[in-house]
Amino acid sequence: MSDAYGFYTDTTVCIGCKACQVACHQWNELPAELEQQPTEHSPGQTRPMTGNSYDNTGSFSDVNWRHVKFIEKSEIPAMGTTAASVSHSPQDPNRDNLQWLMMSDVCKHCVNAPCLEVCPTGAIIRTEFDSVYIQEPVCNGCRNCVGACPFGVIHMGGTANEGEGTAKKCTLCYDRMQHGLTPACAQACPTESIQFGKITDLKVRAEQRVKDLHDLGFPQAQLYGADTKILGGLNSFYLLMDQPEVYGLPSNPKLPSRAVIPSTFLSMGSALLVALGGLFAFRKKRMEEFAADPTAKER
Amino acid sequence: MGITASPNWGGWLVAYFFIGGIAAGAYFIAGLIELIGSERDREMARGAYYLAFPLLVLCSIFLIADLHRPERFWHMLIQSNTFWPMFKYWSPMSVGSWILSAFGAASFVSFVDTLAEDGRLGLGRFGGWARSLRLSPVGKLFAVLEMLAAYGLAAYTGVLLTATNVPFWSNTNLLGALFMASAASTGIAALLLLQHRTASHESLAKLETADSLAMGLELLIMIGFVISLGGLAGRFVTNPYGLVMLVGTGGLGLLLPLLLRLLAKPLGRNPAVVNALLVLIGGLLLRYGILFAGESLTSRVG
Numbered sequence: 001m002s003d004a005y006g007f008y009t010d011t012t013v014c015i016g017c018k019a020c021q022v023a024c025h026q027w028n029e030l031p032a033e034l035e036q037q038p039t040e041h042s043p044g045q046t047r048p049m050t051g052n053s054y055d056n057t058g059s060f061s062d063v064n065w066r067h068v069k070f071i072e073k074s075e076i077p078a079m080g081t082t083a084a085s086v087s088h089s090p091q092d093p094n095r096d097n098l099q100w101l102m103m104s105d106v107c108k109h110c111v112n113a114p115c116l117e118v119c120p121t122g123a124i125i126r127t128e129f130d131s132v133y134i135q136e137p138v139c140n141g142c143r144n145c146v147g148a149c150p151f152g153v154i155h156m157g158g159t160a161n162e163g164e165g166t167a168k169k170c171t172l173c174y175d176r177m178q179h180g181l182t183p184a185c186a187q188a189c190p191t192e193s194i195q196f197g198k199i200t201d202l203k204v205r206a207e208q209r210v211k212d213l214h215d216l217g218f219p220q221a222q223l224y225g226a227d228t229k230i231l232g233g234l235n236s237f238y239l240l241m242d243q244p245e246v247y248g249l250p251s252n253p254k255l256p257s258r259a260v261i262p263s264t265f266l267s268m269g270s271a272l273l274v275a276l277g278g279l280f281a282f283r284k285k286r287m288e289e290f291a292a293d294p295t296a297k298e299r
Numbered sequence: 300m301g302i303t304a305s306p307n308w309g310g311w312l313v314a315y316f317f318i319g320g321i322a323a324g325a326y327f328i329a330g331l332i333e334l335i336g337s338e339r340d341r342e343m344a345r346g347a348y349y350l351a352f353p354l355l356v357l358c359s360i361f362l363i364a365d366l367h368r369p370e371r372f373w374h375m376l377i378q379s380n381t382f383w384p385m386f387k388y389w390s391p392m393s394v395g396s397w398i399l400s401a402f403g404a405a406s407f408v409s410f411v412d413t414l415a416e417d418g419r420l421g422l423g424r425f426g427g428w429a430r431s432l433r434l435s436p437v438g439k440l441f442a443v444l445e446m447l448a449a450y451g452l453a454a455y456t457g458v459l460l461t462a463t464n465v466p467f468w469s470n471t472n473l474l475g476a477l478f479m480a481s482a483a484s485t486g487i488a489a490l491l492l493l494q495h496r497t498a499s500h501e502s503l504a505k506l507e508t509a510d511s512l513a514m515g516l517e518l519l520i521m522i523g524f525v526i527s528l529g530g531l532a533g534r535f536v537t538n539p540y541g542l543v544m545l546v547g548t549g550g551l552g553l554l555l556p557l558l559l560r561l562l563a564k565p566l567g568r569n570p571a572v573v574n575a576l577l578v579l580i581g582g583l584l585l586r587y588g589i590l591f592a593g594e595s596l597t598s599r600v601g
Contacts, residue, residue, distance in 0.1 A: 280512065
């Protein structure tokens with residue numbers, strides 16, 4: 001295996017500009033996600049607002065391979081609330097003590113990738129850069145990968161002659177990387193929140209940044225996916241300022257194959273019991289018959 | 300709302316799980332009858348052989364229809380760029396594709412063999428060979444293979460759901476076991492329904508006993524399934540689809556027919572057809588409930 005490449009995303013410097021989303025759409029020629037695509041004669045309809053802070057993307061989709069999240073937190077208790085109830089009512093009604101967490105979410109290019117594991121056609125492969133890539137001409141649209149991904153990254157999409165009906169997600173700009181270019185999103189990021197490089201280099205940088213933040217009085221700063229605890233490590237890992245769940249990231253995602261052996265053994269037990277039941281049902285009567293008429297011969 | 304996105308496995312998959320379960324359950328019990336049943340009981344096995352292969356063909360159609368690129372269905376078995384076989388033993392869907400193929404081949408042989416045995420192939424006296432082959436050690440060995448293929452088809456679908464990150468599905472290891480028991484109960488119910496006029500009273504009674512035992516097992520595994528969800532158990536029993544499974548399958552499809560069978564003697568009547576229908580409806584609701592309960596907790600539907 002040659003060197004693994006990926007993203008280190010420092011969420012503390014994300015300003016929520018969504019330049020990464022725009023760059024991703026441009027480079028990968030992803031259409032805007034509208035209610036109705038514009039035509040020659042009609043301008044097209046925009047999507048309804050999500051009403052969720054500045055987030056109007058909502059979630060990953062077949063055309064949104066990046067998704068900048070805006071998490072609103074209110075640290076200061078609103079009038080009349082006790083300290084204990086704060087954690088249960090994070091919104092202060094006037095929203096004048098708001099704290100924003102912003103994070104540009106993307107495919108994690110997991111070291112042990114659930115999507116790649118379950119893919120029955122071999123459409124999902126690991127590239128020479130250790131990224132996870134979907135080969136559109138191979139995918140037959142079974143959607144196993146969609147339910148396998150613990151981050152909700154993969155969605156089905158594509159138009160005629162553009163991989164219609166196949167699984168879509170971030171490619172880590174495989175086409176750019178093959179020509180020595182930085183992925184579009186990292187190139188566009190104005191604050192270097194999204195950093196691209198060799199995973200080993202990025203980890204050193206990230207660990208130093210966490211140490212600096214701890215020294216500056218932010219003990220909550222933590223890395224997500226930099227070690228091997230989450231799916232063997234994430235080739236797109238994060239520096240977070242709160243628990244993963246606050247960012248909508250799973251703290252303990254599951255590897256699909258973990259279930260195969262125990263589930264199979266339990267199902268074998270079930271089959272064995274069904275067979276024993278059948279044995280009892282069909283043999284018992286024969287024994288009774290035999291007892292009633294011992295002269296009757298076995299078949 | 301969970302984080303995992305919905306694979307949108309809808310009606311086609313529910314239909315496949317249900318019909319495939321019936322085919323597998325009937326075929327499983329047919330193999331067992333071949334091994335241990337009396338000559339009379341073999342009548343029931345023959346019914347299963349007539350049922351299994353056509354149902355499997357139906358299943359293949361459902362599965363291919365469910366793909367977003369149906370013309371590429373063969374990519375599951377053959378690598379489209381190298382033309383080598385495609386097989387990943389750690390991916391239940393990959394294993395399942397081969398199980399389906401194996402079941403298809405085995406059930407086709409059984410189907411043709413039964414046609415020959417019943418003299419419907421116009422083979423004349425050669426039809427008798429099919430029968431002697433069936434009763435020979437080769438036939439017994441084949442019955443074991445039948446049971447293995449049927450077990451695979453019945454169970455892998457449950458393991459497939461568990462091997463994801465979808466809530467409920469991935470929080471238990473009992474779906475494979477549950478689907479196996481449900482395949483048996485619905486497969487036997489289908490045989491009872493199909494042959495309640497033609498088969499001997501005694502064979503039907505044996506089959507009914509086997510069905511009741513499978514249903515009892517299914518009920519126990521279902522309880523185990525809810526317990527195995529741990530912290531999510533409460534959400535499952537209040538989830539509308541979870542309720543469909545608990546009330547529809549557990550109550551209507553299992554408890555009620557079991558009760559009716561227990562009361563058959565004191566009441567002096569055994570509503571065999573009603574019971575079999577209830578079990579079949581329960582089996583359908585089991586697949587429906589489990590599938591949609593999981594998908595209802597995913598992040599983005601569509």
